[in-house]
Amino acid sequence: MTHYQAREDEVRARIAEGLVYTETDAAFLAPARRDDEIFAYNHTPPSDGTERVRLLGEILGSVGARPVLQAPFHAAFGSNVHIGDDFFGNVNLTFVDDVEITIGDGVMIAPSVTLTTTGHPVHPARRADFGRFSEPIVIEDKVWIGSNVVVLPGVRIGHGSVIGAGSVVSRDVPPMTVAVGVPCRVVRKITDDDLTTRTATARFGAG
Template identity: 80%
Template sequence: MSRTHQEHEEHRDLGDREKAVLDKIRRGLVYTETEASFQAPQRRPDLVFAYNHTPPDQPERRRELLVAALGSVGERTVLLPPFHAGFGSNVHIGDDFFGNVNLTFVDDVDIRIGDGVMIAPSVTLTTTGHPVHPSRRADFGRFSEPIVIEDKVWIGSNVVVLPGVRIGYGSVIGAGSVVSRDIPPMVVAVGVPCRVVRAITDEDLTTRTAAED
Protein backbone atom coordinates (compact mmCIF):
# COMPACT_ATOMS: atom_id res chain seq x y z
CA MET A 1 0.00 0.00 0.00
CA SER A 2 1.39 3.41 -0.95
CA ARG A 3 1.88 6.11 1.69
CA THR A 4 -0.74 8.34 0.04
CA HIS A 5 -3.29 5.54 -0.05
CA GLN A 6 -2.52 4.63 3.56
CA GLU A 7 -3.05 8.25 4.67
CA HIS A 8 -6.34 8.35 2.77
CA GLU A 9 -7.49 5.18 4.53
CA GLU A 10 -6.50 6.62 7.92
CA HIS A 11 -8.47 9.82 7.26
CA ARG A 12 -11.49 7.79 6.17
CA ASP A 13 -11.29 5.64 9.31
CA LEU A 14 -11.01 8.76 11.47
CA GLY A 15 -14.16 10.12 9.84
CA ASP A 16 -15.98 6.87 10.52
CA ARG A 17 -14.84 6.91 14.16
CA GLU A 18 -16.05 10.49 14.57
CA LYS A 19 -19.45 9.59 13.14
CA ALA A 20 -19.69 6.64 15.52
CA VAL A 21 -18.88 8.85 18.53
CA LEU A 22 -21.37 11.50 17.43
CA ASP A 23 -24.03 8.81 17.09
CA LYS A 24 -23.21 7.62 20.61
CA ILE A 25 -23.54 11.18 21.93
CA ARG A 26 -26.86 11.73 20.15
CA ARG A 27 -28.24 8.54 21.71
CA GLY A 28 -27.31 9.71 25.21
CA LEU A 29 -24.75 6.95 25.71
CA VAL A 30 -21.54 7.26 27.72
CA TYR A 31 -18.52 8.56 25.82
CA THR A 32 -15.03 9.60 26.90
CA GLU A 33 -12.81 12.65 26.64
CA THR A 34 -10.50 10.84 24.23
CA GLU A 35 -13.38 9.79 22.00
CA ALA A 36 -14.69 13.37 21.84
CA SER A 37 -11.32 15.07 21.44
CA PHE A 38 -11.97 15.77 17.74
CA GLN A 39 -14.61 18.31 18.85
CA ALA A 40 -12.01 20.57 20.48
CA PRO A 41 -11.91 23.07 17.55
CA GLN A 42 -15.58 23.87 18.23
CA ARG A 43 -14.70 25.33 21.63
CA ARG A 44 -14.51 29.14 21.74
CA PRO A 45 -12.83 30.01 25.07
CA ASP A 46 -10.86 32.95 23.66
CA LEU A 47 -14.04 34.65 22.41
CA VAL A 48 -15.82 34.07 25.73
CA PHE A 49 -12.80 35.48 27.58
CA ALA A 50 -12.72 38.53 25.30
CA TYR A 51 -16.46 39.14 25.80
CA ASN A 52 -16.11 38.95 29.57
CA HIS A 53 -13.30 41.53 29.51
CA THR A 54 -14.88 44.00 27.08
CA PRO A 55 -15.83 47.30 28.81
CA PRO A 56 -19.55 48.10 29.15
CA ASP A 57 -19.14 51.24 27.03
CA GLN A 58 -18.44 49.03 23.98
CA PRO A 59 -21.83 47.38 23.34
CA GLU A 60 -21.18 46.90 19.61
CA ARG A 61 -17.94 45.03 20.32
CA ARG A 62 -19.71 42.88 22.90
CA ARG A 63 -22.40 42.04 20.39
CA GLU A 64 -19.80 41.15 17.77
CA LEU A 65 -17.98 38.83 20.18
CA LEU A 66 -21.19 37.18 21.41
CA VAL A 67 -22.32 36.41 17.87
CA ALA A 68 -18.92 34.89 17.15
CA ALA A 69 -18.80 32.90 20.40
CA LEU A 70 -22.28 31.33 20.34
CA GLY A 71 -24.01 29.11 17.82
CA SER A 72 -26.73 31.70 17.13
CA VAL A 73 -27.91 34.90 18.81
CA GLY A 74 -31.21 36.74 18.31
CA GLU A 75 -31.94 40.46 18.37
CA ARG A 76 -31.97 42.72 21.44
CA THR A 77 -30.00 40.20 23.49
CA VAL A 78 -28.49 41.15 26.85
CA LEU A 79 -25.98 38.84 28.52
CA LEU A 80 -24.18 40.38 31.46
CA PRO A 81 -20.56 39.29 31.91
CA PRO A 82 -19.07 37.14 33.09
CA PHE A 83 -20.64 34.10 31.50
CA HIS A 84 -19.04 30.72 30.95
CA ALA A 85 -19.38 28.11 28.22
CA GLY A 86 -17.73 24.77 27.59
CA PHE A 87 -18.07 25.20 23.84
CA GLY A 88 -20.21 28.26 23.13
CA SER A 89 -20.89 27.00 19.62
CA ASN A 90 -23.70 24.75 20.89
CA VAL A 91 -25.65 27.60 22.53
CA HIS A 92 -28.56 29.11 20.58
CA ILE A 93 -30.40 32.14 21.99
CA GLY A 94 -33.57 33.78 20.65
CA ASP A 95 -34.74 37.40 20.59
CA ASP A 96 -35.21 39.65 23.65
CA PHE A 97 -33.11 37.46 25.93
CA PHE A 98 -31.80 38.68 29.28
CA GLY A 99 -29.11 36.70 31.09
CA ASN A 100 -27.69 37.98 34.36
CA VAL A 101 -24.14 37.49 35.67
CA ASN A 102 -22.43 34.10 36.08
CA LEU A 103 -24.60 32.19 33.64
CA THR A 104 -22.87 28.87 32.87
CA PHE A 105 -23.51 26.82 29.74
CA VAL A 106 -22.19 23.25 29.86
CA ASP A 107 -22.94 22.85 26.18
CA ASP A 108 -21.37 19.60 25.02
CA VAL A 109 -24.58 19.32 22.96
CA ASP A 110 -27.23 21.91 22.07
CA ILE A 111 -28.78 24.36 24.49
CA ARG A 112 -31.68 26.10 22.74
CA ILE A 113 -33.29 29.14 24.37
CA GLY A 114 -36.40 30.75 22.91
CA ASP A 115 -37.59 34.36 22.69
CA GLY A 116 -38.26 36.58 25.71
CA VAL A 117 -36.41 34.36 28.18
CA MET A 118 -35.08 35.86 31.43
CA ILE A 119 -32.36 34.19 33.51
CA ALA A 120 -31.28 35.44 36.94
CA PRO A 121 -27.71 35.38 38.38
CA SER A 122 -25.62 32.23 38.84
CA VAL A 123 -27.71 29.79 36.80
CA THR A 124 -26.17 26.63 35.33
CA LEU A 125 -27.54 24.90 32.24
CA THR A 126 -25.71 21.60 31.93
CA THR A 127 -26.28 19.15 29.09
CA THR A 128 -23.76 16.70 30.53
CA GLY A 129 -23.68 14.28 33.46
CA HIS A 130 -21.48 11.36 34.53
CA PRO A 131 -22.17 7.71 35.34
CA VAL A 132 -22.66 6.77 38.98
CA HIS A 133 -20.14 3.93 39.04
CA PRO A 134 -16.57 5.29 39.24
CA SER A 135 -15.18 2.75 36.78
CA ARG A 136 -17.39 4.27 34.09
CA ARG A 137 -15.98 7.73 34.75
CA ALA A 138 -12.50 6.73 33.55
CA ASP A 139 -11.18 9.18 30.94
CA PHE A 140 -13.94 11.58 32.09
CA GLY A 141 -16.72 9.27 30.91
CA ARG A 142 -19.93 11.22 30.46
CA PHE A 143 -23.29 11.44 28.69
CA SER A 144 -24.95 14.48 27.10
CA GLU A 145 -28.55 15.36 26.29
CA PRO A 146 -29.82 18.69 24.87
CA ILE A 147 -31.68 21.32 26.88
CA VAL A 148 -34.62 23.33 25.48
CA ILE A 149 -36.01 26.45 27.16
CA GLU A 150 -39.14 27.64 25.39
CA ASP A 151 -40.30 31.26 24.91
CA LYS A 152 -41.08 33.58 27.83
CA VAL A 153 -39.54 31.39 30.54
CA TRP A 154 -38.16 33.03 33.69
CA ILE A 155 -35.48 31.17 35.65
CA GLY A 156 -34.59 32.35 39.17
CA SER A 157 -31.18 32.71 40.79
CA ASN A 158 -28.93 29.71 41.43
CA VAL A 159 -31.05 27.28 39.42
CA VAL A 160 -29.43 24.19 37.89
CA VAL A 161 -31.03 22.68 34.78
CA LEU A 162 -29.87 19.11 34.14
CA PRO A 163 -29.36 17.15 30.89
CA GLY A 164 -32.32 16.47 28.62
CA VAL A 165 -34.73 18.92 30.27
CA ARG A 166 -37.33 20.97 28.39
CA ILE A 167 -38.95 23.94 30.19
CA GLY A 168 -42.29 24.86 28.66
CA TYR A 169 -43.58 28.23 27.44
CA GLY A 170 -44.04 30.95 30.04
CA SER A 171 -43.09 28.89 33.06
CA VAL A 172 -41.26 30.22 36.11
CA ILE A 173 -38.53 28.25 37.89
CA GLY A 174 -38.06 29.31 41.51
CA ALA A 175 -34.65 30.31 42.86
CA GLY A 176 -32.36 27.49 43.98
CA SER A 177 -34.22 24.75 42.12
CA VAL A 178 -32.61 21.71 40.51
CA VAL A 179 -34.58 20.90 37.36
CA SER A 180 -34.15 17.21 36.59
CA ARG A 181 -37.31 16.58 34.55
CA ASP A 182 -39.42 18.39 31.96
CA ILE A 183 -41.56 21.31 33.15
CA PRO A 184 -44.87 21.93 31.33
CA PRO A 185 -45.91 25.34 29.96
CA MET A 186 -47.40 28.12 32.13
CA VAL A 187 -46.61 26.81 35.61
CA VAL A 188 -44.58 27.85 38.64
CA ALA A 189 -42.12 25.13 39.65
CA VAL A 190 -39.65 25.09 42.51
CA GLY A 191 -37.57 22.80 44.69
CA VAL A 192 -34.92 20.11 44.78
CA PRO A 193 -35.89 18.27 42.73
CA CYS A 194 -37.99 20.90 40.98
CA ARG A 195 -41.73 20.23 41.02
CA VAL A 196 -44.78 22.09 39.75
CA VAL A 197 -46.53 23.95 42.57
CA ARG A 198 -49.27 25.71 40.63
CA ALA A 199 -50.48 26.93 37.26
CA ILE A 200 -49.98 30.50 36.06
CA THR A 201 -53.46 32.04 35.60
CA ASP A 202 -55.06 35.37 34.75
CA GLU A 203 -55.06 36.18 38.47
CA ASP A 204 -51.30 36.63 38.14
CA LEU A 205 -51.96 39.63 35.88
CA THR A 206 -52.95 41.65 38.97
CA THR A 207 -50.05 40.76 41.25
CA ARG A 208 -47.04 42.98 41.95
CA THR A 209 -48.65 45.99 40.28
CA ALA A 210 -47.71 49.54 41.26
CA ALA A 211 -51.32 50.70 41.46
CA GLU A 212 -54.84 49.41 41.02
CA ASP A 213 -56.56 50.07 37.68
Protein backbone atom coordinates in the same frame (compact mmCIF):
# COMPACT_ATOMS: atom_id res chain seq x y z
CA MET B 1 -14.52 7.10 4.31
CA THR B 2 -11.32 7.16 6.38
CA HIS B 3 -10.85 5.29 9.64
CA TYR B 4 -10.80 8.60 11.54
CA GLN B 5 -14.01 9.82 9.91
CA ALA B 6 -15.73 6.54 10.69
CA ARG B 7 -14.61 6.84 14.31
CA GLU B 8 -15.91 10.43 14.55
CA ASP B 9 -19.25 9.39 13.11
CA GLU B 10 -19.47 6.57 15.65
CA VAL B 11 -18.77 8.92 18.56
CA ARG B 12 -21.25 11.52 17.28
CA ALA B 13 -23.90 8.78 17.11
CA ARG B 14 -23.14 7.73 20.70
CA ILE B 15 -23.43 11.32 21.88
CA ALA B 16 -26.73 11.81 20.00
CA GLU B 17 -28.15 8.69 21.65
CA GLY B 18 -27.21 9.88 25.14
CA LEU B 19 -24.68 7.08 25.61
CA VAL B 20 -21.44 7.33 27.60
CA TYR B 21 -18.40 8.74 25.81
CA THR B 22 -14.98 9.88 27.01
CA GLU B 23 -12.73 12.91 26.71
CA THR B 24 -10.51 11.01 24.29
CA ASP B 25 -13.53 9.96 22.21
CA ALA B 26 -14.63 13.58 21.87
CA ALA B 27 -11.20 15.18 21.33
CA PHE B 28 -12.07 15.99 17.70
CA LEU B 29 -14.75 18.40 18.94
CA ALA B 30 -12.21 20.72 20.61
CA PRO B 31 -12.04 23.24 17.70
CA ALA B 32 -15.72 24.09 18.35
CA ARG B 33 -14.80 25.57 21.75
CA ARG B 34 -14.86 29.38 21.92
CA ASP B 35 -12.63 29.87 24.98
CA ASP B 36 -10.67 32.86 23.67
CA GLU B 37 -13.78 34.63 22.43
CA ILE B 38 -15.53 34.07 25.77
CA PHE B 39 -12.48 35.48 27.57
CA ALA B 40 -12.59 38.54 25.29
CA TYR B 41 -16.33 39.01 25.92
CA ASN B 42 -15.88 38.85 29.69
CA HIS B 43 -13.19 41.55 29.48
CA THR B 44 -15.07 43.89 27.13
CA PRO B 45 -16.24 47.12 28.82
CA PRO B 46 -19.99 47.15 29.54
CA SER B 47 -20.25 50.41 27.64
CA ASP B 48 -19.10 48.74 24.40
CA GLY B 49 -22.38 47.07 23.58
CA THR B 50 -21.57 46.84 19.87
CA GLU B 51 -18.45 44.77 20.50
CA ARG B 52 -20.28 42.52 22.94
CA VAL B 53 -22.97 41.78 20.37
CA ARG B 54 -20.31 41.10 17.73
CA LEU B 55 -18.49 38.68 20.02
CA LEU B 56 -21.73 36.89 20.91
CA GLY B 57 -22.23 36.29 17.21
CA GLU B 58 -18.82 34.61 17.08
CA ILE B 59 -19.32 32.61 20.28
CA LEU B 60 -22.86 31.28 20.05
CA GLY B 61 -24.29 28.88 17.52
CA SER B 62 -27.00 31.45 16.80
CA VAL B 63 -28.22 34.62 18.48
CA GLY B 64 -31.39 36.65 18.03
CA ALA B 65 -32.00 40.39 18.15
CA ARG B 66 -31.32 42.59 21.21
CA PRO B 67 -29.42 40.08 23.37
CA VAL B 68 -28.20 41.08 26.84
CA LEU B 69 -25.72 38.78 28.54
CA GLN B 70 -24.02 40.18 31.61
CA ALA B 71 -20.35 39.34 32.14
CA PRO B 72 -18.92 37.10 33.28
CA PHE B 73 -20.51 34.08 31.68
CA HIS B 74 -19.00 30.68 31.06
CA ALA B 75 -19.46 27.93 28.48
CA ALA B 76 -17.92 24.57 27.68
CA PHE B 77 -18.16 25.35 23.98
CA GLY B 78 -20.45 28.32 23.38
CA SER B 79 -21.00 27.22 19.80
CA ASN B 80 -23.72 24.76 20.88
CA VAL B 81 -25.86 27.52 22.46
CA HIS B 82 -28.74 29.06 20.49
CA ILE B 83 -30.68 32.02 21.89
CA GLY B 84 -33.70 33.84 20.51
CA ASP B 85 -34.74 37.50 20.48
CA ASP B 86 -34.80 39.71 23.59
CA PHE B 87 -32.73 37.36 25.73
CA PHE B 88 -31.54 38.54 29.14
CA GLY B 89 -28.91 36.57 31.04
CA ASN B 90 -27.55 37.90 34.34
CA VAL B 91 -24.04 37.42 35.76
CA ASN B 92 -22.38 34.02 36.20
CA LEU B 93 -24.55 32.17 33.73
CA THR B 94 -22.90 28.83 32.88
CA PHE B 95 -23.64 26.80 29.76
CA VAL B 96 -22.32 23.23 29.88
CA ASP B 97 -23.09 22.87 26.20
CA ASP B 98 -21.43 19.64 25.10
CA VAL B 99 -24.62 19.30 23.01
CA GLU B 100 -27.21 21.89 22.07
CA ILE B 101 -28.91 24.32 24.44
CA THR B 102 -31.80 26.03 22.67
CA ILE B 103 -33.38 29.12 24.27
CA GLY B 104 -36.45 30.83 22.83
CA ASP B 105 -37.56 34.46 22.64
CA GLY B 106 -38.08 36.70 25.66
CA VAL B 107 -36.27 34.43 28.13
CA MET B 108 -34.95 35.94 31.38
CA ILE B 109 -32.28 34.21 33.47
CA ALA B 110 -31.24 35.46 36.92
CA PRO B 111 -27.69 35.36 38.42
CA SER B 112 -25.63 32.20 38.91
CA VAL B 113 -27.71 29.79 36.85
CA THR B 114 -26.22 26.61 35.36
CA LEU B 115 -27.63 24.91 32.27
CA THR B 116 -25.82 21.57 31.94
CA THR B 117 -26.41 19.15 29.10
CA THR B 118 -23.87 16.72 30.55
CA GLY B 119 -23.78 14.29 33.47
CA HIS B 120 -21.55 11.40 34.53
CA PRO B 121 -22.18 7.71 35.26
CA VAL B 122 -22.69 6.69 38.89
CA HIS B 123 -20.09 3.93 38.91
CA PRO B 124 -16.53 5.36 39.14
CA ALA B 125 -15.16 2.84 36.65
CA ARG B 126 -17.36 4.41 33.98
CA ARG B 127 -16.01 7.87 34.76
CA ALA B 128 -12.48 6.95 33.63
CA ASP B 129 -11.15 9.45 31.07
CA PHE B 130 -13.96 11.80 32.16
CA GLY B 131 -16.68 9.44 30.97
CA ARG B 132 -19.95 11.31 30.49
CA PHE B 133 -23.28 11.47 28.68
CA SER B 134 -25.05 14.47 27.14
CA GLU B 135 -28.66 15.34 26.31
CA PRO B 136 -29.92 18.65 24.88
CA ILE B 137 -31.80 21.30 26.87
CA VAL B 138 -34.70 23.33 25.47
CA ILE B 139 -36.05 26.48 27.13
CA GLU B 140 -39.14 27.76 25.34
CA ASP B 141 -40.26 31.38 24.87
CA LYS B 142 -40.86 33.77 27.78
CA VAL B 143 -39.47 31.54 30.53
CA TRP B 144 -38.12 33.16 33.71
CA ILE B 145 -35.44 31.23 35.61
CA GLY B 146 -34.59 32.40 39.14
CA SER B 147 -31.19 32.73 40.80
CA ASN B 148 -28.97 29.71 41.50
CA VAL B 149 -31.08 27.30 39.45
CA VAL B 150 -29.49 24.20 37.92
CA VAL B 151 -31.12 22.70 34.82
CA LEU B 152 -29.98 19.12 34.16
CA PRO B 153 -29.50 17.17 30.91
CA GLY B 154 -32.47 16.49 28.65
CA VAL B 155 -34.87 18.96 30.28
CA ARG B 156 -37.46 21.03 28.40
CA ILE B 157 -39.01 24.04 30.16
CA GLY B 158 -42.32 25.03 28.61
CA HIS B 159 -43.48 28.41 27.33
CA GLY B 160 -44.03 31.11 29.94
CA SER B 161 -43.04 29.04 32.95
CA VAL B 162 -41.25 30.31 36.06
CA ILE B 163 -38.53 28.34 37.85
CA GLY B 164 -38.09 29.40 41.49
CA ALA B 165 -34.70 30.38 42.90
CA GLY B 166 -32.43 27.55 44.00
CA SER B 167 -34.31 24.83 42.13
CA VAL B 168 -32.72 21.76 40.54
CA VAL B 169 -34.67 20.94 37.39
CA SER B 170 -34.30 17.25 36.57
CA ARG B 171 -37.50 16.69 34.56
CA ASP B 172 -39.60 18.59 32.01
CA VAL B 173 -41.68 21.54 33.19
CA PRO B 174 -45.04 22.11 31.42
CA PRO B 175 -45.91 25.48 29.87
CA MET B 176 -47.39 28.30 31.99
CA THR B 177 -46.58 26.79 35.38
CA VAL B 178 -44.59 27.77 38.47
CA ALA B 179 -42.08 25.10 39.50
CA VAL B 180 -39.76 25.17 42.52
CA GLY B 181 -37.64 22.99 44.74
CA VAL B 182 -35.03 20.24 44.89
CA PRO B 183 -36.01 18.33 42.90
CA CYS B 184 -38.03 20.96 41.05
CA ARG B 185 -41.79 20.28 40.99
CA VAL B 186 -44.77 22.14 39.58
CA VAL B 187 -46.68 23.94 42.36
CA ARG B 188 -49.39 25.62 40.29
CA LYS B 189 -50.51 26.99 36.94
CA ILE B 190 -49.97 30.59 35.88
CA THR B 191 -53.37 32.26 35.37
CA ASP B 192 -54.83 35.70 34.66
CA ASP B 193 -54.89 36.27 38.42
CA ASP B 194 -51.11 36.70 38.18
CA LEU B 195 -51.63 39.88 36.12
CA THR B 196 -52.34 41.70 39.40
CA THR B 197 -49.75 40.08 41.68
CA ARG B 198 -46.11 40.97 42.24
CA THR B 199 -44.57 37.52 42.66
CA ALA B 200 -45.11 34.23 40.94
CA THR B 201 -46.52 32.64 44.08
CA ALA B 202 -47.33 33.71 47.61
CA ARG B 203 -44.80 31.27 49.10
CA PHE B 204 -41.95 31.26 46.59
CA GLY B 205 -40.38 34.15 44.71
CA ALA B 206 -38.56 33.34 41.50
CA GLY B 207 -35.52 35.29 42.60
